[in-house]
Amino acid sequence: MRTDLCDLLGIDHPIVGFSPSEHVVAAISRAGGLGVLGAVRFNDAAELDTVLTWLDRETGGRPYGVDVVMPSTVPTEGLPEDLNAMVPSGHHEFVERTLLRLGVPPLSAAQDRPGVLGWLHSVARAHVEVALNHPIRLIANALGPPPPDVISQAHDRGVLVAALAGRADHARSHVRSGVDIVVAQGYEAGGHTGEIAGMVLVPEVVDAVHVPVLAAGGIGSGRQIAAALALGARGVWMGSLWLGTTEYQSGHALREALLRATSSDTVRSRIYSGKPARLLRNRWTDAWSAQGAPAVLPMPLQNLLVSAAHDRLMASGDPTVVPMPVGQIVGRMNEVRPVAAVLSDLVTEADETLGRLHKLL
Amino acid sequence: MRTDLCDLLGIDHPIVGFSPSEHVVAAISRAGGLGVLGAVRFNDAAELDTVLTWLDRETGGRPYGVDVVMPSTVPTEGLPEDLNAMVPSGHHEFVERTLLRLGVPPLSAAQDRPGVLGWLHSVARAHVEVALNHPIRLIANALGPPPPDVISQAHDRGVLVAALAGRADHARSHVRSGVDIVVAQGYEAGGHTGEIAGMVLVPEVVDAVHVPVLAAGGIGSGRQIAAALALGARGVWMGSLWLGTTEYQSGHALREALLRATSSDTVRSRIYSGKPARLLRNRWTDAWSAQGAPAVLPMPLQNLLVSAAHDRLMASGDPTVVPMPVGQIVGRMNEVRPVAAVLSDLVTEADETLGRLHKLL
Structure with missing residues (x-):
């Protein structure tokens, strides 16, 4: 299974894996997906810097990304x-x-x-600054588009920007702000989530924007990846499943x-x-x-x-x-189980599902 | 697109359409799906009888079904x-x-x-009695399995029994009660619904029972039908979409x-x-x-x-x-739009999606 997301991100499988653990992130990227490190837990930007330096080495040149939490309106500071x-x-x-x-x-x-403190806008900005000094492929924001200057900085360095959206109108506005990839995060997802379930949300977002859409929420098997692709997503964004891995x-x-x-x-x-x-x-x-x-x-x-x-x-x-x-x-x-085994099973089952579906024609 | 549900129900497309309108039901069955008439609105079983007689004629020998509302525990009567x-x-x-x-x-x-009064158990029972005197293919219950004697009566007349489930453990118990088809109804669905979204619920139910599963909730396009099939459903159960049809x-x-x-x-x-x-x-x-x-x-x-x-x-x-x-x-x-046009578009888009997915392999 390959989509144009694979070429865009330089990965083998259209699977983006979010985790607060650098060990999980490195393992996902090494296994051919895109690992994305959740930065919110780092109070100290220098600590994030150290971890990203470790990731630069441990991903062995494979692409990875960083996820920050920046509400589009700056909250109390x-x-x-x-x-x-x-x-x-x-x-x-x-x-x-x-x-x-x-x-x-x-x-x-x-x-x-x-x-x-990672929920503070000032701390999230420090995360971005550190991250952009590493060879990351993607910067993602859990709460909509990052501020315009952050998007510009990312683009200046050839880094793609992704933003989560729980509604089609939000996705449209994200893309107007310069976001390159929309993560359509359904009601069933862990973490910040809206009211609309993925089955309805994903095709709505796909039809609303011209950029690639990742389906997020409820995905933990190859059948669900195939379903996400059927809905028009170019890949999936998975977070919860990695909590159950060895790494x-x-x-x-x-x-x-x-x-x-x-x-x-x-x-x-x-x-x-x-x-x-x-x-x-x-x-x-x-x-x-x-x-x-x-x-x-x-x-x-x-x-x-x-x-x-x-x-x-x-x-x-x-x-x-x-x-x-x-x-x-x-x-x-x-x-x-280890990340590599989980990811390999996801890909095998997704491929089997695509083959099975073709026989229904 | 064909699944074994087509053979089981004697239909052309694995699409079951629920509606309180006999006009919609007849149009769905005539177009190659299975129309299922919601009986809860009939206070008088004789009135249901008249409408089913009309359906016997208007479906032109194509199969159709009837949906009743019977809670598994009899409520206040x-x-x-x-x-x-x-x-x-x-x-x-x-x-x-x-x-x-x-x-x-x-x-x-x-x-x-x-x-x-259709919410009353006694009235729902009268609905069943009337329905079983018509050549229906399926009797569905919106609230889990009907009582054992209703299931036996249906089976004695070669009528299949379907029941909605919002959780895998409920689906298991439905099948133990003798239900032939489980409708996995996700959070996004209209009408009675649970907390678990279809993306998670459908494969859970598919893996929990050995009978065919229909995906319900959030389905209104061929892409979503293809996604439901990817999740392991043998077909879809759609209700809301028909509210927007000419019929x-x-x-x-x-x-x-x-x-x-x-x-x-x-x-x-x-x-x-x-x-x-x-x-x-x-x-x-x-x-x-x-x-x-x-x-x-x-x-x-x-x-x-x-x-x-x-x-x-x-x-x-x-x-x-x-x-x-x-x-x-x-x-x-x-x-x-007319039911036939809606249904034809669903089938075309589902077929196109299955073809598109195969190219990702």
């Missing part, structure tokens, strides 16, 4: 201390009370670290939670970032939808509020509370 | 008067107040008719509302029947999600509560209030 002061004390109390009730211990001094070095609790979850065990909620995102449903997400839970704060305050709690939840080792964006495809993640 | 007495007066007041505020006039004496003799208001709506203009709500169903979003559905709206009642009380209001809303001629179950594919319904 400021120093972490000042922003923290904007979080109502009742919200902090709710988080503390909930962690106590869920039996989640505090972090040890060694585990404690500052909250995630994604998660703790035992997350792995356990992912293996146990069915496709019904996710929830679309604003509690992670302030914008609707699909998460693993568990005792932590349930607490936020129970009566008496406070209203979710706008971006970036909500993530500042919960990011220390996320560290505690993750460190607790309890599979019933891990905070994790994941799509409905989590129901298929029932075995931990 | 009783005479309309007794059931009406179970509806809290505050609910009636809310409905009256809302209709007044939306500018919806009362019905004239000529327009007034009793509420829809669906709706009033001006509904037609206008359907033509205007985008894929973002639906909402999944329990206000129609008491169970989650996707509806056209408008001032009526918004009123039910506004602050101060009463809690939705269980089936069948909610539909008894709103069915007279539905008649008033529909008769008002106002496109901004029409009560109508419809899927996210409504965004594609931008032109009114």
